[in-house]
Amino acid sequence: MSNPRIPRPFFCGNWKLWGTLSDSVALATGVRDAVASVTTADVAVAPGFVALDAVAGKLKGSAVAVASQDGYWEEKGAFTGEVAMVQIADCGASYAIVGHSERRQYFGETDETVARKAKAALAAGLVPILCIGETLPERDAGQALTVVGKQLDGTTANLRDDELAKSVIAYEPVWAIGTGRVATPAQAQEVHALIRSKLVHKLQARAQQVRILYGGSVKPNNVAELMKEKDIDGALVGGASLTVDSFASIVQKGVAACTRS
Numbered sequence: 001m002s003n004p005r006i007p008r009p010f011f012c013g014n015w016k017l018w019g020t021l022s023d024s025v026a027l028a029t030g031v032r033d034a035v036a037s038v039t040t041a042d043v044a045v046a047p048g049f050v051a052l053d054a055v056a057g058k059l060k061g062s063a064v065a066v067a068s069q070d071g072y073w074e075e076k077g078a079f080t081g082e083v084a085m086v087q088i089a090d091c092g093a094s095y096a097i098v099g100h101s102e103r104r105q106y107f108g109e110t111d112e113t114v115a116r117k118a119k120a121a122l123a124a125g126l127v128p129i130l131c132i133g134e135t136l137p138e139r140d141a142g143q144a145l146t147v148v149g150k151q152l153d154g155t156t157a158n159l160r161d162d163e164l165a166k167s168v169i170a171y172e173p174v175w176a177i178g179t180g181r182v183a184t185p186a187q188a189q190e191v192h193a194l195i196r197s198k199l200v201h202k203l204q205a206r207a208q209q210v211r212i213l214y215g216g217s218v219k220p221n222n223v224a225e226l227m228k229e230k231d232i233d234g235a236l237v238g239g240a241s242l243t244v245d246s247f248a249s250i251v252q253k254g255v256a257a258c259t260r261s
């Protein structure tokens with residue numbers, strides 16, 4: 001007999017800059033139907049902002065939750081172009097991705113701004129999915145653990161323990177995002193173990209409940225090996241979340257691989 005894994009696995013598709021409104025609704029509906037029988041994991045999709053409301057409407061009452069890809073910390077005011085966490089929650093989203101490496105690389109995000117966004121997400125009733133990860137030069141210089149540890153400290157500095165305990169951490173090595181070059185399970189586990197140990201230091205036993213996702217070229221053919229690792233609790237999936245078949249297959253194979261017997 002198999003026991004459900006603790007923490008409950010979580011798979012989130014990050015659609016990035018993709019799709020029309022009708023593309024987004026169709027993909028969300030397809031994912032909803034394809035994973036309807038999955039009862040031992042949480043699943044979410046992160047459409048673009050303009051599709052957030054429509055996708056949340058289609059997924060309401062289903063097992064698939066909605067995440068935003070970003071969000072701003074102020075609730076209102078003269079911040080042209082920004083979308084507040086409270087507006088995201090009002091659309092029916094449950095999660096907000098913050099600090100994705102593409103936001104850091106192209107839009108000047110820093111650990112400090114990511115920390116403010118995570119805090120605002122929690123205040124709005126959203127669960128932040130906090131992204132951290134090293135670049136290739138940093139890994140090649142042997143600095144992966146130092147860089148990730150510093151990012152974790154910086155992005156969670158202003159969270160209370162109860163806020164940190166309900167957050168999701170996504171380890172996404174920058175060199176593996178969208179490159180087809182996935183971290184080996186051992187490479188990913190080494191960093192996840194560091195993240196877990198830092199969480200244990202702050203949260204003691206509650207740290208075991210925090211989901212630590214791996215992200216970076218996760219596909220149906222590599223998710224099982226990753227999910228067998230002790231501290232890998234799910235995946236943040238970019239490219240392979242853009243078709244129903246491949247994302248549903250990642251969820252199903254991921255769930256099957258991590259169910260303990």
Ligand code: PEP
Pocket residue numbers: 014016172176177178179180215216217218236237238239240
């Ligand atoms: C991502 O965008 O978070 C990501 C992991 O992308 P990909 O799966 O395409 O590498």
